[in-house]
Amino acid sequence: RAETAPETLTDGFHLLIDALKLNGIETIYNVPGIPITDLGRYAQAQGMRVISFRHEQHAGYAASVAGFLTKMPGVCMTVSAPGFLNGVTALANATTNCWPMILISGSSEREIVDLAQGDYEEMDQLAMARPFCKAAYRLNYAQDIGIAVARAIRSAVSGRPGGVYLDIPGAMLGQIMDGEEGKKSLVKVIDPAPRQTPSKESVARAVNVLKEAKRPLIVIGKGAAYDQSDDVIKELVEKSGLPFLPMSMAKGILPDTHPQCAAAARSLVLKESDAVIMMGARINWLLSHGKGMQWGEPGSKKFIQIDIDPEEMDSNVEIAAPLVGDVGSCAQALIDALESEGIAPPKDWLDQVNTKATANMEKMANKLQNNNDPMDYFAALGVIKEAVNKRPETILVNEGANTLDMCRSIVNIHKPRHRIDVGTWGVMGIGMGAAVAAAVETGKQVLAVEGDSAFGFCGMEIETICRYKLPVCIVIFNNNGIYRGDGENWGGGDDPATTVFVEDSRYDMMMEAFGGVGVWAKNPDELRQAIEEALASGKPTLINAAIDPAAGKESGNIGNLNPSSVVAQA
C-alpha cells in the first residue's frame, strides 16, 4: 500500500492520478479488475470521484457524456482485453459524436503479448484501439505519465473533439520514481482547445449568401451545444430574426418554445428554405445527406456551414460558404457582419413558419390528452412533457425507436445540454450511462425515458444508480417488444417472435431488488403521480409504464432504412 512506501517515492498509480487531477479531471468512470483495481481505490483515496459500473460499455458512455457536458474529456478506466473491448464501443461512439473522452485500459505484459505467448487477457490493445479513436498512446514508463496525459487531453478536446486511448501495461503502474522528480514530470495542459476565429473572407462570403436569401434557416447541432456559446448563438438567432431548427441534442440552447423555433415546421423549413446555416451539425443521414425530396428542388438552396473541422465541408453537398472555426467565434463574426450590413429579418418567411408550426402543435396537443386504455405513446409522452415543463432543470435522457422519435418531437427542452440521446449512430443502450454521467456531472435531476428494448442493453446499471443514490428517474415505455410487442413467429413454431419480450415484464421489481423505488404505471394518472413523486424526492426510481403492445412503428421514424427481401415478397 502507498502509505507504507517511503515518503520520498511515488509510482505509476499515483502519478496517473496526480496527472489527471492536475488537469482538472476529478471523476473516473470504471469497472474494477486486474490490473486497475487498486488504481480506482487510490483515486478514491486521493479525493477523486470514482463511479464503478457493472459493465465497461456503460462506464464508457458515461465518460463520453461527461465530455459532452463539460468540454473536458470524460475518463473511463477498464481492465484488459474483454473489458477494454467493451470500452472501445463507447470510445468509438464518443469519436463518432465528436465528444472528448479518454479510455484508459490496463494491459498485459508487453513482452509476452508481443511474442504472442498467451498471457492472461492477452491482446495488442493499442493496435486494436487505433481505428476507433482520434489518437492512441501507450505508456511504458512512469516518467512519461505527465506528458502522455497532457497529450491525451489535448488530442481529445482540440479541433474536432473525440476519443483517445491510453494503454497502461499493468507493470508500469508499479514503477517507482523519486517523488520530487515525479512531480516535475507532470504537465498541466495550457489552452488545450484554442478558440478558432473564421477568416474575414469566409465571413464576407457567408454574408453575401444571406443578403441574397429570402428564406434563410439556421440548423443548430450538438457541436453548437458542446461549444457552450449559448449567449452568442441566442444573439445571432434573435438579431438575424431567422427561424432555427435544433437537432435533437441542440434542443434547449434556445428553448423549444422560442418564437423562432421551427421544430414543429421541420418539413416546411427544410423544403422551402433557400439558404441554410449549418451550425455545428453535419449534413449526414440524420438530414438525409442534404438531398432528396425533403430538401426541395435540387439546387434550390445554398449552404453556409460553421464547423471546427475544415474537412467536414462538402461532405455531402456543396458548401457555398464554409466558416471554419468554433461556433462561438463564427456566430460572433456573423453578428458583427450582419449588423454592419443592416440585413433585416425576413418577417414574411418567419410568419409562414410560425403559422405552420402553430397548426402542427395544435394538432398534437389533443392527442397528448387522451386516456386510451391501454395507454399509448401520446398519452404517456403528454405526461412526460408536462413534467419537464414544470421542472425545466431536469435533464432528459432518451433512447428507443418510437420512444426516441416521438419523445424528441413532443417533449420541449428549455435549457442547453438538457437532452442526451442516441447521437449520431442512433445507438441503443446509452441510457443508463448517460443518466449516471448527467447526474454526477451536473448534480441535477435526470429523467430517462427508455424504450423497453433500449433499456435491455444497459438495465443492470440501475444497480449503479441505486448504489450511488443518484437522482435518476427511469421511465420504461414497455410495449412488450422491439418496435411493437405483438409480433408473430414467421415460421409459426413455438418460439416467440424475434422482436417480442416476456409480456408485462416487471422491470419495476428489478429496481426494488436494489433498494430503489419501483412503480408499475398503467395509465396517465398513475404515470403522472409516480413521476411527480420521483422528481420531488430525487430517489432512484424506475417506472414501468405499460404501453399498448400494438402501438409503435417498425424502427420508429427510420423504417425506410430496413432492406426488404424481393424473394420473400414474390
Ligand code: ADP
Ligand atoms: P447533430 O447530430 O446535432 O446534427 P453532429 O454531431 O452531426 O451534430 O455535428 C457536430 C459538428 O460540430 C461536427 O462536425 C463537429 O466537427 C462540430 N463541432 C464540434 N465542436 C465544435 C465547436 N466547438 N465549434 C464548431 N464546430 C464544432
